[in-house]
Amino acid sequence: MFRRFAGIIPGGALKMFECPPVELTTLLEVAWQSRAYDDRQSTDLRLPLGHPGNRSDLAPQHDDKLLNLLKSTMGIAAPDGLVTIWAPAGVPATGRTVLWDHLIYAYMIENTRIYEIFRQVLFEFLHGEKLGAPTAGAEHWLRNTEELFYHDPPPLSITNIASHIRPDLRATRRNAYWRMFGMDLNHGSNEGQPYSYIKADAYNNEFVTVFEELLREVWIAITNIKNETGPNPTDSGKMENLVENLHDMLISRRQSGNLSREEFFAVAAMSWFHLTVSFNESPIIVALRAEAASPEQRLFKVAQRVGLPAHGLSKSYFDIADAISRILIQIEASNTAIVSSFVGEGTEINAVQKTMNTIITHWSLITGRDMKAGKVAVR
Structure with a gap:
């Protein structure tokens, strides 16, 4: 945002x-x-x-x-x-x-540990000069970041999702990720303990299984885009079934607009931090002397300054975030109509297939499960 x-x-x-x-x-x-x-x-x-x-x-x-x-x-x-x-x-x-963006965007960006790392940046700058004195531009960034994302949102604001009922914004985001995707973040507390939050009974426990099966089927379609003579294992019917399943489980969590405010604020927060590491002139990057060639390299440098390591696969989390957000939004919006784009026409890969290829590549790296390899049957 x-x-x-x-x-x-x-x-x-x-x-x-x-x-x-x-x-x-x-x-x-x-x-x-x-x-x-x-x-x-x-x-x-x-x-x-x-x-x-x-x-x-x-x-x-x-x-x-x-x-x-x-x-x-x-x-x-x-x-x-x-x-x-x-x-x-x-x-x-x-x-x-x-x-x-879709809630999955916030989930992917937060998995880099970016929120915890910049929390430590604020802690050090606001409690002493271990990191040096902030620049004038960094002072603005520090004030805004603390006010917006490490502080209860303004009363009555649409972004105010903190209360006596749910006082911890991090726990609220984890609860939303769990309900929508059946997934937790890849890190716990800074002390290495599991992060405490409410895991709802109603959650999409089959999201990962169904989504990964779809990735495998789309990869088959992509690899057969130029197959004009031999048997073509592309199975549009199976993809339609998988997409419909994904659509139904995602929309079921959104009935009556449920989770919309939580998604909105989570996406806003992670987009702020994503933007922060997106360019070398970013004031806090300059103040920390963390200039580098890419977002993940800047984050690694910031993390090193505060002694809190970023995830080693941060590049994949950054690279997949926008792509997977677009695809899930399209699945929610058009249901099985997107399958024709997964299958493609002619012999050239289309824009949706390119996006899916990005997702397939980085999902495989993140999870350690190769979406380009067929499922191994267990006998």
């Missing part, structure tokens, strides 16, 4: 990092206000709540009149939407088209 805002703000990410916290929280409120939303009067035609084109009907903190005034005063505009992914025929253009 913040990466998308950085693309439309004059001055880009550097300017955004200098914005006061109230403007940054307003950015998020504006994004929520402008979310993709189907407001057709007929409930028979309207997309169900939870669909990418209709994630939630909860209102932002301020009503439209006040929020529009804040937008005008601060010069804030919503980022471009992704109407082509979700809009079915007949849905009128409302100007509300913002679609944030």
Whole structure:
């Protein structure tokens, strides 16, 4: 989300990092206000709540009149939407088209341990000068990062998912990951202990199994794209069944807009940290002298400075995050219609197949299970 805002703000990410916290929280409120939303009067035609084109009907903190005034005063505009992914025929253009990344994006980025590493960065800078004195630009970044992501969100804000009922934001994110994917993060507490959070009884316990089977089937389709003469093992029927299964389990967790706010804030948080390590001029990267050639190398340098190691496969987590987010959103939006893109036409690999190839490669590295190898039958 913040990466998308950085693309439309004059001055880009550097300017955004200098914005006061109230403007940054307003950015998020504006994004929520402008979310993709189907407001057709007929409930028979309207997309169900939870669909990418209709994630939630909860209102932002301020009503439209006040929020529009804040937008005008601060010069804030919503980022471009992704109407082509979700809009079915007949849905009128409302100007509300913002679609944030899928929860899987936040899950992948957080697995690099980026949140814990920058928590330690804040701890050191705010308690002493072990890391040296922060630069002027880093002071802005430190203030904003602490206010936004290591502090209870503003009362009544759409991002406020902390309360006496769920006081720990990290535990709330883990709970959402568990419910949607049946997966925990790959690290526990900084002391090496399992992280305590509520594991819901209702969760998608078959997500990994079904998703991996789909990856294997798509790989078969990709490797046979130029097969015009011999037997072709591409099985579109099986892919349709797997996609429908994935669609149903993901949407079942989103009934009535469930988990939308949790997803929105998790994605916003991880996009902030992802953006932070995306370029060498990032103020905290400069302050830590952590300039490097890629996001994961910058993160490794930051991690080394604070003595908290990043995940060794951080590159794969960064590389897979956007790709897998796009595919899961498309599966939720179009169900089995995406299968034709998995199968492809002609003899050239298409854009969706390229995206799936990225996912297959990095999922294999992350899990240690080769999605390009066939399943071994157990006798």
